[in-house]
Each structure stands twice: as structure tokens, then as C-alpha cells.
Amino acid sequence: MRSSLARVFVGAAAVVGIAAGSLAGASASLAATQPAAQAAVSSPRISILAVNNLGLDTAHAKNWQSCLNAFGYNPGSFDGSLGPNSWSAAQRFLNANGYNAGAVDGSVGPNTIAALQRFLNAVGFNAGTVDGIAGPQTKGAFWNYNNTGC
Secondary structure (H helix, E strand, O other): OHHHHHHHHHHHHHHHHHHHHHHHHHHHHHHHHHHHHHHHHHOOOOOOOOOOOOOOOHHHHHHHHHHHHHOOOOOOOOOOOOOHHHHHHHHHHHHHOOOOOOOOOOOOOHHHHHHHHHHHHHOOOOOOOOOOOOOHHHHHHHHHHHHOOO
């Protein structure tokens, strides 16, 4: 009887220990995530790091960068990755030509897409309805435009 009673106590102690360790680990992990979230929210400057080629491969994206440069809007390096510098140049180009891309922020949002659609439609590449959504027709028109040069 003594050994079975000892087994019960040892088993119960193990369960309590595991539960306490799990709770301690859970609270420690929750505590660790809170400051990180606060730091991200309170950060004074957020940079855009995303690349959005809108379906273009590297060669076609380099063509778009080359076109922007030829139009007088410096996209930064001609690397075939349409990041914030390329999209800021595109937004400046689209705004200067009356296509209304909105704020020049290097982000590819609905205003930029709608402006790109207006531009593509105006130069004879059917981007479809101007809706600010980079769907298959818009991406296809962008591809075709960049397949022919500027």
C-alpha cells in the first residue's frame, strides 16, 4: 500500500509540475510578445520593403524601370524588382500625366492600380475596367506593354 500511495503522490506531483511549467511558459511567452508589439506600433518610421512586380518577370520589370527612367522618373536601380523606389517613380509619372495615382508613397494600392489601368487603356493596352484591382486582365496588359518597350 505504501508504494502505491507513493506512486499516486509522485504522479500527482508530476502533473502539478507540468501544469505549473506550462502556465509559467505561457505567461512568459505572452509577456514576451507584448513589448515587441508595442515597439512596432510606437515606431516613428515604417519603411516599405515589399516588391510587387504585378505579374512581371525580371526582364519585363526591368523594361518598366527603363521606361520610367526614359520618361524622366528615376526608379532607382534597374534590377527587375519593382519595390518602393520603382513604384514612387511610377506614381510620379502617372500623376504628372493626369492618371491620378494619389499619394507618392511607393506602395501599390488601389489608386496606383487604377492609375496604371487608365494609363494602359490610354496607350492601347486593354487593362479592362478601371477598378483599382490588379486582376488577370490588368496584369496581362501590363505584361504586354512591357513586352513591347516604351
